[in-house]
Amino acid sequence: MLNDGRGESSAVLSRRQAMGAALALLATGAARPVLAQSFPTRAIQLIVPFAAGGGVDVVTRVVAEAAGDIIKQRFVIENRGGAGTVLGSQAVAKAEPDGYTLLAAPTTMVINPALRSNLPFDWKSDLVPVAMIATLPFVVSAGLKLPVKTMKELEALGKTRGDPITFGSGGANTVAHLAGEFFGLLSGAKVQHVAYRGEAPALTDTISGNIDVMFSTLAGASGQVKGGTLRALAVTTAKRTSLLPDVPTVAEQGYAGYDLSAWVALVAPKGTPAAVVQVLNAAVNAALARPAVAARLIEIGAEPAPGTPESLAAFMAKDAETWAGVIKAAGIKAE
Template identity: 40%
Template structure:
């Protein structure tokens, strides 16, 4: 072997060795970052080597400003923005029972810079709208759960029903006398009341309204028998005595109404119903973006100030991994699809 070629071979061998060491270091850092996210460690420990996010993130809210989903989104993203050291812009895109906002997210570039605050419709719209141009379960991927607020069954102050068993017994004996209102066909209140009917074995006529406000007005006027609704929408009427809360549709009472019995305590565990929220994004989002967003969301939901404010909204925070939220959405989809098909519910 010529003497002049030996230094070059040694140099190439050394370069290959350094490349192998560098690749091993990068692999170990990536594994450590994923492990940090899974363990819920501080954001600085999770994917610290990634430059994501390098520009503002847009979060689509498929509802009008000022509503519950909008309030929750702005509360959570304000803290996440600080943790991610990047601006988060909330965009309201209401319409078509949230399908406009969902489709906008589905069609967005899957680069981690467009997200959606998903709610119950993520699990129900495929069954309610069989001709959608997209599949929520297939085209949107979970980033993380935010929390949920259990619905409450309420009746007018002059109602003869003092307890939920009273209402159920009357509905069984008088199948054509009870009625209930909701914000519209396929709304969370509509589906929850149908689930309650099935679990309780009674009947009641559904009266759909164009929004929750007119339904509440008719409930206050004793023109409908009951509603299943987010307690935040009627808490002032409950506190003033204009409405009576019969039950919280969850395993435990809500902090907003600590003295109102839960569905579990009334032996109606199959009637659990809530409004819930979580972040999702278009499929094929980079894993490092999903993991970093999830880490920031989980740290946000561990903040005592955020937990306190969510409690004031009647909500419970539910931090977890993307897989946790994905499994939850799958279970909700199965649950509400069955209710929709059994009750033959059609969208407005």
């Protein structure tokens, strides 16, 4: 065996040189394709910052199952609701940036900075966009015991009875919460928000009559509306949805400019390797391209929205500005 004069064999030197070259490749990013080929090697934790059963949860599970099939690893859903989605989102923001802890990010994530002055994380600097999953129209629904069938009748009720209209949502400062407050602003009706840990318990209380109406994703309420246990008063988007073509929009019932919807996207902790982000993005887009997945999303009231991490980043930044404007117009102060 050859020796370099210091007692070290050429084989040892070769190994050291190879290790140095590998470290150099990792530092420059040249080894990322290898990383992409090896990821993932175990199940991926996917945190949904709402209780199980709501619109974001349902949509996430549909896409995660198909994406897991594509990358040959399971997405393990963990519902971690509370604090207006902050608890679940913070857990991901502080997680190891290895691609194995992800967040099903709702619109609330970009809304919260305009509503809360002391957030424990900054989505712009602590999280990175991975893939848009779907957009979610909202529906205003009432229990069958409530004697209203239109938004104008709801407005009249809020102006004539002694108590305000009680409306539920899946959490304080969520899109649904702001949607209800915005209706109160435009209509002049007295409204009172009731926050729940997720859409499902709020829908249950709406059906039973414990609260008057529910602002929720169509994905969360479509089953009850189609089943006849809830009455749909309006959809919140600018145009009617093909899923409930006979239900008018809020705007066409006399509230010009009312156009609100939500979305759900996959995000990861800052520092997650770009190659891992690309693997996850490709898996989500491939899942959305499956006819059965797209059909299921549409059936439950969600629109598939494939795209790149870059397009998602631009969309999130613009949406944050839009919601900050709504919050300011509604006169909602930051906590």
